[in-house]
Amino acid sequence: xxxxPRRKIYALIFVLPTFAAFIIGFIYPFVKGIExxxxxxxxxxQTEFVGINNYIEAFQDESFKSSxxxxxxxxxxxxxxxxxxxxxxxxxxTLGIRGxxxxxxxxxxxxxxxxxxxxxxxxxxxxxxxRNMDMPSLVxxxxxxxxxxxxxxxxxxxxxxxxIYIAGFQxxxxxxxxxxxxxxxxxxxxxTNVTLPMMMPSITICTFLTLTNSFKLFDQNLxxxxxxxxxxxxxxxxxxxxxxxxxxxxxxxxxxxVGQAEGVIFFLxxxxxxxxxxxxxxxxxxxx
Amino acid sequence: MAxxxxxxxxxxxxxxxxxxxxxxxxxxxxxxVFYVMPVFIVLMxxxxxNAGIAxxxxxxxxxxxxxxxxxxxxxxxxxxxxxxxxxxxxxxxTVGGVTLILICTSMCAWYIQRSNTIVCKIIYYxxxxxxxxxxxxxxxxxxxxxxxxxxxxxxxxxxMYLGFGAGLAVFxxxxxxxxxxxxxxxxADVDGAGPLRTFFxxxxxxxxxxxxxxxxxxxxxxxxxxxxxxxxxKKGVYKTIPIHMQYLNGSYGQTDNGAIMALVVLSIVPIVxxxxxxxxxxxxGVVSGAVKG
Numbered sequence: 377x378x379x380x381p382r383r384k385i386y387a388l389i390f391v392l393p394t395f396a397a398f399i400i401g402f403i404y405p406f407v408k409g410i411e412x413x414x415x416x417x418x419x420x421x422q423t424e425f426v427g428i429n430n431y432i433e434a435f436q437d438e439s440f441k442s443s444x445x446x447x448x449x450x451x452x453x454x455x456x457x458x459x460x461x462x463x464x465x466x467x468x469x470t471l472g473i474r475g476x477x478x479x480x481x482x483x484x485x486x487x488x489x490x491x492x493x494x495x496x497x498x499x500x501x502x503x504x505x506x507r508n509m510d511m512p513s514l515v516x517x518x519x520x521x522x523x524x525x526x527x528x529x530x531x532x533x534x535x536x537x538x539x540i541y542i543a544g545f546q547x548x549x550x551x552x553x554x555x556x557x558x559x560x561x562x563x564x565x566x567x568t569n570v571t572l573p574m575m576m577p578s579i580t581i582c583t584f585l586t587l588t589n590s591f592k593l594f595d596q597n598l599x600x601x602x603x604x605x606x607x608x609x610x611x612x613x614x615x616x617x618x619x620x621x622x623x624x625x626x627x628x629x630x631x632x633x634v635g636q637a638e639g640v641i642f643f644l645x646x647x648x649x650x651x652x653x654x655x656x657x658x659x660x661x662x663x664x
Numbered sequence: 665m666a667x668x669x670x671x672x673x674x675x676x677x678x679x680x681x682x683x684x685x686x687x688x689x690x691x692x693x694x695x696x697v698f699y700v701m702p703v704f705i706v707l708m709x710x711x712x713x714n715a716g717i718a719x720x721x722x723x724x725x726x727x728x729x730x731x732x733x734x735x736x737x738x739x740x741x742x743x744x745x746x747x748x749x750x751x752x753x754x755x756x757x758t759v760g761g762v763t764l765i766l767i768c769t770s771m772c773a774w775y776i777q778r779s780n781t782i783v784c785k786i787i788y789y790x791x792x793x794x795x796x797x798x799x800x801x802x803x804x805x806x807x808x809x810x811x812x813x814x815x816x817x818x819x820x821x822x823x824m825y826l827g828f829g830a831g832l833a834v835f836x837x838x839x840x841x842x843x844x845x846x847x848x849x850x851x852a853d854v855d856g857a858g859p860l861r862t863f864f865x866x867x868x869x870x871x872x873x874x875x876x877x878x879x880x881x882x883x884x885x886x887x888x889x890x891x892x893x894x895x896x897x898k899k900g901v902y903k904t905i906p907i908h909m910q911y912l913n914g915s916y917g918q919t920d921n922g923a924i925m926a927l928v929v930l931s932i933v934p935i936v937x938x939x940x941x942x943x944x945x946x947x948x949g950v951v952s953g954a955v956k957g
Contacts, residue, residue, distance in 0.1 A: 386859050390775035394768040394830050395787060400813065400825015402794045405805035412805060420808045468692070473685045475692065481943065482696045484950075485703075488935045490888030492906040493928055496913045497702050500709075500921070504721035531699070536950060543951040592798045595890050595906070599913060620800040623893070636804060643801040650796055 412539035413637040430637035440608045440638055443619035444645075450522065450615065451590040454529045458586050459579070461534045466541030480542070483535035491532075495599020498528045521613035528596055533589065537582045544578030545571070573660070580657040586654055591646050592617055616642050703932065709931045710925040717921045735926035737890045742912070745900075747930070750908040753818050757893065757904060758886045760818075761825035765833050765882050766875060768826055773837030774867055778846070788838060794831035799891060807895040824896055825886055833878050836953065839908035840874040841867070873948070880942070885936065886892050905931045 413430055417421040434440055465483065469476045486494065501512045502524050511517075514524050548571060556566050594617040597603070603611030603618055614622070620642060623635035681689075684818065708724060710716050717731025725731070741746050776784035806824070810816055815823055844867065852862040868875075890906040897903070903911070912924050939946060 385776065387779070389860065390771040390783075390863075391787070394772035394826065394834065397768070397823050397827035398787075398790070398794075398830045399827070400809060400815075401806065401824045402797075402802065402830070403790065405802035405809055406794075406797065408809075409802050420805070427867050435912035468688050471685060471688070472757070473688045473692070474681060475689055479692045479696055480947075482699050485700065485936070487938065488884060488888075488939050489703075489932055490890065492888075492910045493679050493931060496909060496924065497706055497928065499913075500721060500925075501702055501705060531702075539950050559720065580919055592800075593887075594800070596889075599910060617798065617800045621803070624804055630802065639798075639801040639804075643798055646798050647796055662672070 393448045403431060409636055410640060412633065413640045414633075415636075418632060426633065430631075431641070433631065433634045434546070434637045434641060437634065437638070439610050439614070439619060440616075440623075442612070443614050443616045446522075446613065447591060447593075450525060450593075454526055454533075454590045455528050455583060455586045457526065458533045458537055458628040461530060462537035463541050463575075463579075465534065466538045466545055469538070470542055470545040480538070483538055485535065486532045487536045489532075491593075491595025492599045494528060494532060495596045498524065498531075499600055502578045504581070515557065515601055518605060518607070518612040521604065524600055524633040525593075525596065525617055528600060529590065532596075533586060537586065540585075541575070541578050541580055544575050550576040576657060576659070576661040580654065580661065583653055583657060584650060588646060588650055591649070594618055594621070616645075706925050706928050706932075710922070710929045712922060712925075714920065714922045715831055717925070731922060735922040736930070738920070739923040739926040739930070742920065742927075745903055745908065745911075747908060747927055750903040750905050751780060751930070753902055754887065754906075757818050757821060757825070758883055759821045761829070761886045762879055762882045764822050764826050765829050766879060769830050769833035769878075770837050770868070770871060770875070772830070772836045774841050774863055776834070776840045777841040778849070788834065791831040791834040794828075795835065799828075803891065806892075810896040816896055816902075818897070818902055821893060821896050822894065828892065829882055829885065832953070833882065836874060836878055837871065842872060844870055854862040874952070876942075876945045877949035877952045880946050881953045883938075 412420070412423065414425060415425060416429070418421040465479075469480055489497075499514065502520075506513050506520065508540045511594075512520055514520050552570050552574070553566060556570050561569065593615055597613070597615045597618045601613040603614035603622070605612050609620075611622075616638075620635055620638050623638060624632055705721060709721060711733075712725045712729045713730055713731045716723070716725065716731070719729075723729070761838045772787075776788055806828075810820065810824060813820070815821060848866060848870070849862050857865065871915075888906060889904075890910060893902075893904045894907050894910075897907070909924070909927065912919070912927070
């Protein structure tokens, strides 16, 4: 397609705009971010190389550790709940029950609304419910905040995953079920020996998406609890993304280098977990 | 995956409804009602006075608490920054960003897929890599870069969106280009069309489904994005809807729930209208976007 003599010109026309923006918007900040994580700085123009000091400080930072465990716990619960709900709703909606399309439309709807607005809406709703029931409010009780976030996430994400699972169910070839039926398989055997193996690609994708979405959760966290309550010097419901943000831009921000180091650690955790998960579930995929 | 799903669409013939299926319909109807409840509650409260909202969030507006449209009128100019300006900037950034991403990344993806040099492969893998990097890792250098290059305007931020959104778009476009038989392009070449003409008149029309999918995914992302515009745009001068809402919701603004509820309704309406207008494409977009895992 691209003949040698004029190749360079076309490379400029086709690739340069995207690549230039990619360098400005991603590559440069990424490289600079790694560099800054080894520096002490307040302004980006005055940096001082301090080696791995920032990383040592990050690991000693109590709020960073607490945000890590809060996030981890949140990720485990939300990934399991969202996928279970989405899987079974998708299963039910592919049985051919009346109104399937309407239900599908309704369940997908919350995905279109941004995290900030969702956070606000649910904040109002939870507040009113908890006040009526004389229970501690979302921002004064850690476990209320936690379950509030879980409910919000399930409400938002289940519909999205359901769409992917529905596509998965619909792509299982019908003759496999027929063959299983002839071989005398009952309903449960069909589910575990035909449907589940054939659904592994969808399961891989959905776990991957929920895993990374939950890990990187920021907007909903900020709008729903903003990390409150503040107990023993730690913002109890602050997740990792919000915690890093606060280290950078919060009122008591003195050590931006530490924040950047925490950003790098956060990145490594996300990459390792995503890769491990892809490896584990990909292994179980089969070809039809 | 999208193709398989499209082929396997449910048969037009209505299945006979067994008792269990009828029961499921009933259960799902109830769940659906609860599902849309939060949005409905907001809609209801956007017509109530603040006192009415505070006493009972779940009550319908009555003679005493009904506020007509005054929440909407108030919300428009509430808290030093007019809401319609935020909405305008949101629309501008979303439309501009999505258009820029679609045109630039489709060209880029086609070139790197077809010329297939080592540099192109590196760019391709960098794009994939960029999809897993959390924003918090790059946010500080990114916002400083934007400041230095004076990209802190709604025009400049488009470059940032192109750069940060390129990963997914290039990946999806490149995947699609791989499935287009190269003979079509070779025929165009023999007929005397240059690469530019081949791309815009031959390849682009073939890519239409992917175009729509990516347009949908990027629209949903940019319209709802909070942190990137918040960090990049000049503070106080430019706002988008999410920034506006967080400002009102946070401790900085005076909290006026009635006005906020009205604005929530106003910011949900366009996206819901968009959803009902192109629901089919959105669903397909989500499914084909999912292969990025």
